[in-house]
Amino acid sequence: MDFGPHLLLATLEGAVTAAILALTAMGLSIVFGVMRVVNVAHGEFYMLGAVIAWFIATSLGAHPAIGFVAALLLAPLAVGAIAAVSDRLILSRIDYDPERTIVATIGLLYIIQQATLMTFGPDARPVEPPFNHRIALPWVEWGDGGLALYWPWGLSITSYKLFIIGAAAVVLTGIWLVMTRTRFGLIMRATQQDREMAMVFGVPVDRTFAYVFGLGAGLAAIGAVLVVPVQQAHYLMGHDPLLLSFIVVIIGGLGSLPGTVIAAILIGMTDGIISVFFSPTLAKIIATLAVAMVLVFRPQGLMGKASR
Amino acid sequence: MLEVDNIHAAYGRAKALHGVSLTAERGEILCILGRNGAGKTTTMKAIMGLLPLSEGRITLDGANIGSRPAHERAAQRIAYVPQGRRLFPELSVEENIEMGLIAGAAGPKVKAHVLEMFPRLAERLHQQASTLSGGEQQMLATARALCIQPQVLLLDEPTEGLQPSMIDLIRQVTLRMKEEGLAVILVEQRVDAVLSIADKVVFLENGRNLETMSADQLRADPAKLHSYLGV
Ligand SMILES: Nc1ncnc2c1ncn2[C@@H]1O[C@H](COP(=O)(O)OP(=O)(O)O)[C@@H](O)[C@H]1O
Ligand SMILES: [Mg+2]
Numbered sequence: 069m070d071f072g073p074h075l076l077l078a079t080l081e082g083a084v085t086a087a088i089l090a091l092t093a094m095g096l097s098i099v100f101g102v103m104r105v106v107n108v109a110h111g112e113f114y115m116l117g118a119v120i121a122w123f124i125a126t127s128l129g130a131h132p133a134i135g136f137v138a139a140l141l142l143a144p145l146a147v148g149a150i151a152a153v154s155d156r157l158i159l160s161r162i163d164y165d166p167e168r169t170i171v172a173t174i175g176l177l178y179i180i181q182q183a184t185l186m187t188f189g190p191d192a193r194p195v196e197p198p199f200n201h202r203i204a205l206p207w208v209e210w211g212d213g214g215l216a217l218y219w220p221w222g223l224s225i226t227s228y229k230l231f232i233i234g235a236a237a238v239v240l241t242g243i244w245l246v247m248t249r250t251r252f253g254l255i256m257r258a259t260q261q262d263r264e265m266a267m268v269f270g271v272p273v274d275r276t277f278a279y280v281f282g283l284g285a286g287l288a289a290i291g292a293v294l295v296v297p298v299q300q301a302h303y304l305m306g307h308d309p310l311l312l313s314f315i316v317v318i319i320g321g322l323g324s325l326p327g328t329v330i331a332a333i334l335i336g337m338t339d340g341i342i343s344v345f346f347s348p349t350l351a352k353i354i355a356t357l358a359v360a361m362v363l364v365f366r367p368q369g370l371m372g373k374a375s376r
Numbered sequence: 377m378l379e380v381d382n383i384h385a386a387y388g389r390a391k392a393l394h395g396v397s398l399t400a401e402r403g404e405i406l407c408i409l410g411r412n413g414a415g416k417t418t419t420m421k422a423i424m425g426l427l428p429l430s431e432g433r434i435t436l437d438g439a440n441i442g443s444r445p446a447h448e449r450a451a452q453r454i455a456y457v458p459q460g461r462r463l464f465p466e467l468s469v470e471e472n473i474e475m476g477l478i479a480g481a482a483g484p485k486v487k488a489h490v491l492e493m494f495p496r497l498a499e500r501l502h503q504q505a506s507t508l509s510g511g512e513q514q515m516l517a518t519a520r521a522l523c524i525q526p527q528v529l530l531l532d533e534p535t536e537g538l539q540p541s542m543i544d545l546i547r548q549v550t551l552r553m554k555e556e557g558l559a560v561i562l563v564e565q566r567v568d569a570v571l572s573i574a575d576k577v578v579f580l581e582n583g584r585n586l587e588t589m590s591a592d593q594l595r596a597d598p599a600k601l602h603s604y605l606g607v
Contacts, residue, residue, distance in 0.1 A: 251478070254471055254475065254478075255478065257464070257466070257467060257471075258464045258467060258471075258475050261464045261465060261466055262462060262464055264446075264462075265458070265462050265464065266464075266475070267425075267445070267446040267447050267450075268424055268426070268446055268447075268450060268456050268458075269447075269450055269476060269478055269479055269520070269524070270447045270450035270451055270478045270479025270480070270524075271447055271478060272445075272447045
């Protein structure tokens with residue numbers, strides 16, 4: 069393949085990575101922004117989403133599309149509920165103390181991971197995509213008769229991957245609408261800005277935190293359900309999304325939602341493109357380097373505020 | 377109606393209140409006076425439920441609310457205008473006001489009523505709160521609290537850093553709230569501004585009650601101000 073078509077392919081793969089990453093990182097960012105909780109177990113909620121999606125799809129045994137839709141609706145709810153319960157049982161008991169929260173969520177990470185290993189087992193398991201057409205993509209060529217379209221061999225994407233990008237855009241738009249147009253969104257933004265004053269104006273902060281923690285985990289789970297038809301569910305699959313989400317949230321600016329989306333697109337696309345042309349390892353090295361640069365030159369992140 | 381009985385409270389291990397008592401009645405302005413660091417703000421926070429009590433009681437119409445969380449006290453219609461305003465800085469004027477509507481079942485009517493009192497806010501509904509002038513911020517903090525339709529209104533240094541015209545407006549609003557039958561608890565540094573509108577005065581020092589008297593008594597004996605406040 070020539071460079072041009074190859075780049076288009078890499079860009080599309082990058083967009084898929086970016087879409088999943090934006091969802092996952094958005095969950096981490098909301099939890100950090102509103103609750104000031106650094107959730108080290110975030111990747112495990114992602115993993116749980118994938119595993120539960122596999123469980124739902126296989127135990128239904130119906131047409132792949134039905135299994136997938138059921139998983140897309142139920143898995144994030146289940147993961148959100150598990151997260152909300154963990155918030156009540158663990159995080160609220162230690163008063164969201166920053167250091168203890170980090171240690172507690174590390175503990176939660178291993179509990180979820182090992183519990184999954186014991187029940188689900190060590191194998192990677194696939195979920196069938198609801199649909200999966202191969203769509204050949206055209207490229208332009210400068211030929212005898214001027215510009216002409218042609219279909220290079222190997223330049224294609226599946227309809228399901230395009231669906232991932234679209235679905236992520238829809239969910240992110242939904243989150244934005246919830247944040248800016250609903251009462252729950254108003255409560256979340258107010259709590260983020262001044263927790264004590266939110267309480268003074270009638271916000272039950274403990275219940276709100278349980279919902280927010282559930283929402284954050286649910287977003288990671290949506291990302292995972294979307295990815296599992298192209299990547300398989302595995303009990304260790306939470307590591308990379310955790311690392312990349314942290315990278316995105318730091319680059320975007322802690323707690324800034326637009327910053328999170330922008331950084332997810334940046335990191336996802338770079339990751340996709342560099343993985344295609346060079347190697348996934350180099351992509352991770354560059355992403356980590358980007359974080360270091362941001363921390364040195366713009367510690368508040370791309371869209372973050374200088375200080376609170 | 378609101379009774380604070382010998383409360384003790386601390387910030388972590390640093391004790392700040394060692395026995396504060398006061399009673400606020402409907403249609404009255406109770407003024408808390410005291411030097412810097414006397415515990416005035418801490419008393420307000422304790423009434424609002426932002427600081428746990430280690431001793432003492434707070435009752436509202438006879439019901440003990442001293443261990444209820446802050447958000448439940450908001451639902452009991454205790455409203456707080458904190459020192460330094462503490463608006464939600466990145467929310468718009470309108471959103472700040474809507475936060476005042478979270479606690480109660482109060483609807484758009486209350487919002488309209490409150491905005492009528494502060495027409496300058498009505499003109500700036502979509503402006504971000506942090507971009508308002510000091511006086512406008514104080515109006516917004518007051519408007520937000522009034523949206524709770526409070527029966528008890530806590531005002532902590534509402535005229536701090538304001539121009540005379542704005543101070544006058546805040547005073548008028550305070551008087552109007554008293555006339556509407558609210559129990560107003562007011563903390564002020566500017567004794568001159570307070571003396572003319574207060575019904576009762578509580579002096580605090582080092583987190584303790586020094587003396588409670590009617591405003592008439594204090595007006596008759598201004599030497600007290602000198603000895604308690606050094607003014
Ligand atoms: N957040 C805090 N943490 C620890 N100590 C505090 C805090 N706020 C106030 N204090 C202490 O509590 C005492 C009373 O303070 P405060 O109620 O703010 O006084 P006032 O409002 O009368 O000026 C002071 O000694 C002050 O240093
Ligand atoms: Mg004070």
